[in-house]
Amino acid sequence: MTDLFADKAQDWDTRPVPAQISAGVTRTLLDTLSLDETMQVLDFGAGTGLICGAIAPHVAHVVAVDISQAMLDRLAAKPELAGKVETRCQDITQQPLDERFDLIVSAMALHHVDDTAQLLATFARHLKPDGRIALADLDTEDGSFHPAGTEGVFHQGFDRGALTDLLQKAGLGEVSFTTAATVHKDERPYDIFLVTARKSTAAA
Ligand SMILES: C[S@@+](CC[C@H](N)C(=O)[O-])C[C@H]1O[C@@H](n2cnc3c(N)ncnc32)[C@H](O)[C@@H]1O
Incomplete structure (x- = not known):
């Protein structure tokens, strides 16, 4: 499989966006979220570790999964x-892990996965009963966030209502959205949401 982030990995940590x-x-x-030092965390699409690096001091252990070996090499x-x-260079939608987690985090990776419903079902099966997710990505945008024709981009952001429905269908309840950041590219603003949800007891 081609590593679509092989070049970006070289300077990812110095890019402003x-x-x-x-x-x-x-x-x-x-x-x-109230993090504690007993928690086992999965970071999906962890990249160079910008998110899990900040979380790691507050939890027991983080498994960082990504399909880009170049990004994970930077993290490691x-x-x-x-x-x-x-680090695990593995597509968990195709090859699930044996472990279950207290928390799954992900930033800016959802729009790189075509089948969101399947991805959320994959998250649900990797959660312990009562486990939580915290996912960040773009709110619906007009397709200008990535240069035209960028390979591996399947979604122009996400509609919060539609994503809520998909989360609930995957057995994830207590859905709550916040705007985590607004970034500017070429003077255009793009909102980034953080959605949290909990694995429903019925789905445990
Ligand atoms: C925009 S980067 C974000 C990296 C990191 N989360 C951050 O915020 O800096 C998206 C990452 O998702 C990864 N990715 C794309 N599809 C994936 C998949 N199916 N499984 C795991 N990682 C994936 C890419 O390789 C890339 O490292």
Whole structure:
């Protein structure tokens, strides 16, 4: 499989837009969720670890999954994350993990996965009973966030109502949205939501 982030991985951590998004998302996430040092966390589409790097000091362990080895190599090279964040280059929608997690986080990876319903079902099956998700991505946009023809982009953001329906169909309740960041590209504003939800007891 082609690594679509092989080039971007080289300077991802110095790009202003990922930095602004990850700062807003981690701030909102830490304000919204009570993390504790017993928690097992999965970061889906973890990339270079901008999100899980900020969460790791507050939890027991993070499994960072991504299909880009180049992005994960950058994460694995961060000495402060050694022993706390484990990387797995694996598409868990095709090849699920054996573990179950207290929390699944993800930032800006949802729009790279074609079948959102299948992805949310994958998250539900990776959660412990009562486990939570915290997912950040673009609100519906006009397609201008990525350069025209960018490979691997399947969604022009997400409609909050439609995503709520898909979360509920996947057995995830207590759905709550916040705007985590507003970023500017070429002077155009793009809102980034953070949605949290909990695995319903009936789906456990
Ligand atoms: C825009 S980057 C975001 C990286 C990181 N979460 C951040 O906020 O800096 C999207 C990431 O999702 C990953 N990705 C795309 N499809 C994926 C899949 N099916 N499974 C896991 N990761 C995926 C990409 O390889 C890339 O690293």
